[in-house]
Amino acid sequence: MLDLFPSREASPFGRRLKRERGARIPVTVVTGFLGAGKTTLIRRFLKSPEGQGTAVIVNEFGAVGIDDALVRDSAEETVLLGNGCLCCITRTDLQAALRRLIFDRERGTVPPFARILIETSGLADPAPILQTFSTDRALGGEFHIDVVLALVDAINGGTSLDDAAEARKQVILADRLIISKTDLATPAAVERLTQRLQELNPRATIDIAVAGALDPSRLIQPVPRERSNFVAEAEHGDGIASFVLQPDGPIAWPTFSRAMETLIAMRGPDLLRVKGLLDVAGCRGPVVVQYVQHLAHPPVELDTWPDENRGSRVVFITRNLRERQVRNLFAAVQALTEE
């Protein structure tokens, strides 16, 4: 469209945004294993000023929608996805529920909610949920995942992490980790769990919730993008690794996008989440890039860098794909595109 109607103010990636989500509706995804305290946390959030105007979509695994009954009275709008786990069975329902909310909001038949909160089933793998927001063009245009939050309870969390791959994945893919029920556990147990979580996901912030009490802003504030003190490659078990690419100096967009296209074509299913800021040659602000498996979110350029660090930083969370392999691919593409 810029070819027909060019604008001096526009970035090659469209309108420059103040923040990553632009004007899209922010979404908070709350994950956490069964009994971790998700519903308590959400109920408290909905009663706080920060929780005003939140539409809640609850996913229930099982016959009785108890969680839905608990939050319905507080939420502006509650959607119950009652027929199974959000990640694999009712993803279409999630899409339908979100579409319906947008439709009803525009028609004025639901109040003009300002945020969506998705409470997942304890067994949910968050990756397909994240994918929902990039696969579906219409949803990606309307919604933006601001926070992926995982609750881990201080009593049973360690066991869940030992026994269930889904629990580990919830922790690995989260932006923010909340340890609940610390009042029921010994300080030493909490310390051990904290250490374990840091090993699994060194990028996430870790907060403590006592009896569901947590600063409500933690459910809605996006986590600062790829903090610069990121640790080197981490192995998490299940073949999952995370690492950060920090190319020096501005990178040409064709180099980055061609490297990612190649990576997606060859190893798409193993890119669990790729997210970061790029210093793209010719752009004044950072370009936000995000991929979930073989799907790419449209890149957006921000008005300004979020901090003094102007360097590119892209976090990869991968399965059976090592940092060295990705670096080699980028180097090869760079060598070819520089010709």
Added chain:
Amino acid sequence: MTSEKSPLTEGYQPVTWNFKLLAHDMLGGFGGMGEGMSVQIAPDGRRIIWLAHESAPKNFTAVDVSDPRKPKVVCQTDLPHANMRSNSLETCGNLMAVAYQTSKKDLQPAGFELFDISKPENPKSIGFFDCSGPHSRGVHQLWFCDGEYVHCASGSRDFVPTNPGDDQFYRCVDVRNPSKPVEVGRWWMPGTRQGDNVMPPTRHPIDKGFRAHNTNVYPQRPDRCYLAYIDGGMFVLDISDKANPKKISHWTNSPPYTGFMHTIVPLFDRGLMLVTDESTENNAKDWPKLIWVLDARDETNLVSIATCPLPDHRIYAAAGRFGAHNIHENVPLPTAWQNDQIVLGTFFNGGLRAYDISNPYQPKEVGIFMPPAPPGAPTGTIQMNDVFVDERAIVYTVDRHVGGLYILEMDF
């Protein structure tokens, strides 16, 4: 899904979406504001916004908005009598032009007044251009950005319209000597003046008049006037010879729409044009009143390619006006925000709305500010009337009846 509440049944509900309210000032109880908003940097460095009032008794109000969180009224003046209004004003440096329109014809003062506003607390009258006459109500709207010419929608003593509602037309007035303004050119829609050699235009079912409204002229094309003509649609005029403006093109949406074209804002770099209607009927009777996006790459062949989407009008049909009115006009002053990707418009009880037009074929709503009805609001809703954005990207918007000034930050 459940839905226990419905704005369709509950009427007006405030919404703030992607705007942050920094301050609200009821302007000393005189918060019924018109469609003149202009920001001056005073000689002492203060940032002053000058605001026109919708109706008597007040003439204009100046507010110190140096700190947008702490606005302070520094000046509020009175009109000479109640049968007039000063709905429009513009500043340029330390000069301000204020439009005077009377409620009936042949009253005075009808025209525009020029003020020296170098001391914002004490604006000093330095000139007046009389537009009164037996068929004239004076000036409804004016445009003044270059310090030299006032372009306005005005009547005139020597202008006898074919229909009494068609009394205001385009006039260009040289104010380089502010104490002696001189008309240098004029243009009216053929058929609206007695003696024209064409038939008068056919009236619309909701007859609001075939007369001028906004008269925008920009330094990018000083030889063009972008003239809205209410029920007559809009015209692009060649004013390279100010004494003899010539029509280049004409575009209208009515009928089947219900007229009252209000403002034209060209987006020069993009080859686009924004055109607004004004809603003038209560209870959304004239719905839809819209902001139109025109492909203006060929100024002789304007093509409508989109409109900015509005919510279901039934939500807003209960009270007051609902629909488009004023937009931020990229006024060519250093104190005005210049942008060609975001449109900010006021929609009466639809509040202030922002649209992303980076894809002009699909304008997308990105912000809403519909505050609670201000105390004493006769419609029980906000009636957002005008918007101006300064070069800091601070948004100022005003209520038509009582709410005064709202100062906002864009958050998208």
